[in-house]
Amino acid sequence: LKAVRISQLDPEIAGCARYHAAGVMAPTGCIYAAPCDAKRVLCIDASGNADLLGPGLPGHRKYSGEGVLAPNGCIYFAPFNARRILCIDAAGHVELLEPELPGDSKFLKGGVVARTGCIYFAPYNAARVLCINAAGGAEMLEPEIPGNLKYTAPGVLAASGCIYFVPYNAVHVLRIDS
Numbered sequence: 001l002k003a004v005r006i007s008q009l010d011p012e013i014a015g016c017a018r019y020h021a022a023g024v025m026a027p028t029g030c031i032y033a034a035p036c037d038a039k040r041v042l043c044i045d046a047s048g049n050a051d052l053l054g055p056g057l058p059g060h061r062k063y064s065g066e067g068v069l070a071p072n073g074c075i076y077f078a079p080f081n082a083r084r085i086l087c088i089d090a091a092g093h094v095e096l097l098e099p100e101l102p103g104d105s106k107f108l109k110g111g112v113v114a115r116t117g118c119i120y121f122a123p124y125n126a127a128r129v130l131c132i133n134a135a136g137g138a139e140m141l142e143p144e145i146p147g148n149l150k151y152t153a154p155g156v157l158a159a160s161g162c163i164y165f166v167p168y169n170a171v172h173v174l175r176i177d178s
Contacts, residue, residue, distance in 0.1 A: 030046060054094025116134065118132065122155055124149060128140040
C-alpha cells in the first residue's frame with residue numbers, strides 16, 4: 001500500500017457548526033464552502049491552501065445545502081437562515097444577491113441546474129421554489145407549496161429535462177418542467 005499523508009490546514013476556524021455542506025469545486029480548481037455558523041466563505045485553492053473569503057456574515061445556520069456550479073462559472077448557495085443567496089464568482093469574489101428572502105429554514109439542500117441553465121432549489125420551510133436564472137437573477141416561483149420540512153433530498157435532472165424532488169413531509173413529488 002502507498003503511504004497516505006494526512007494533515008490539517010490553517011487557518012484555525014473558531015466556533016462550532018462551521019460548515020454544514022460539502023464544498024463545490026470551481027473551474028479554477030478552488031473548492032468553496034458556504035458558512036453555516038462560521039462567519040466567512042472557506043476556500044481551498046488548487047495548491048491545497050485554505051483561506052477565508054468575503055465579508056463576515058452574521059447569524060447562525062446561514063447556509064445548509066450544497067452549492068451549485070452554474071454554467072456561468074458562478075457557485076450559488078440557497079439560504080437556510082440567511083436572508084440572501086450567496087454567490088461566488090469565477091474569480092472568487094463573494095456576493096450576496098437580491099432579493100431578500102425572509103423566514104428561517106428556507107432551503108436545506110442543493111439545487112439542480114436545468115437544461116436552460118436555471119438553478120432550482122426545492123423548499124424546506126420556504127413557501128415556494130427558488131429559481132436562479134442563467135444571468136444570476138433570482139425569484140421565488142408560484143405556486144405556494146404548503147407545509148414544513150417539505151423536501152430534504154437533492155433533486156434529479158431526468159432525461160426528459162424535468163427536475164424531480166422526492167418528498168420528506170410534502171405530500172407530492174415536486175416536478176419542475178422548465
